[in-house]
Amino acid sequence: MAGTILRFFMQEAERRRGELLFEWLLEEAKRLGVPGGSAFRAVAGYGRNGVLHEQTFFELAGQLPVEVVFVTSAEHADRLLERLSEQGVVLFFARSEAQFGVTGAGKVQGGGDL
Numbered sequence: 001m002a003g004t005i006l007r008f009f010m011q012e013a014e015r016r017r018g019e020l021l022f023e024w025l026l027e028e029a030k031r032l033g034v035p036g037g038s039a040f041r042a043v044a045g046y047g048r049n050g051v052l053h054e055q056t057f058f059e060l061a062g063q064l065p066v067e068v069v070f071v072t073s074a075e076h077a078d079r080l081l082e083r084l085s086e087q088g089v090v091l092f093f094a095r096s097e098a099q100f101g102v103t104g105a106g107k108v109q110g111g112g113d114l
Contacts, residue, residue, distance in 0.1 A: 004077040005098045008068045008091045011053075012041055016089065022066045025091075029070060032079050037070040047092070071100055 014021040022039045029037050044054035045065035053063045070077065077095060084091065 001099070001101055003072055003098050003100060004070075004074045005096050006070045006072065006077045006080065007094045009047070009093070010066050010068075010091060012064050012066045021089075021091075022068050025068050025089075028083060028087075029076075029080050032076065032083060034070055034072050034076045034080060036072075037068060039066055039068045041066050071098060 008022075008025060010021050012020070012022070016024045019027075026037050026039060042065040044052065046052045047065070053065065070080070081093070081095075
């Protein structure tokens with residue numbers, strides 16, 4: 001099945017109206033009907049400011065990068081990006097075309113409700 005991978009990057013402690021931004025983004029995508037998404041916390045990373053953040057014993061919580069990923073249809077990706085724009089949410093994102101499916105019984109099956 002053909003679709004889109006949409007990735008967003010933020011710091012884990014970033015908030016939107018009191019809620020962690022990555023949690024807000026997942027909930028917003030769910031409200032729009034995006035069939036699934038996941039958030040991943042990095043062990044190290046740096047952004048356009050060049051400051052390296054890595055998980056060490058002395059690091060303050062909340063500074064590590066978080067990636068939120070959606071593998072979905074192009075229409076759902078468009079809808080989510082439009083909603084973020086409407087809400088004034090400023091996030092770095094990467095979008096790419098994807099081929100995806102479900103493995104099982106010795107063959108790849110394109111499936112899913114998108």
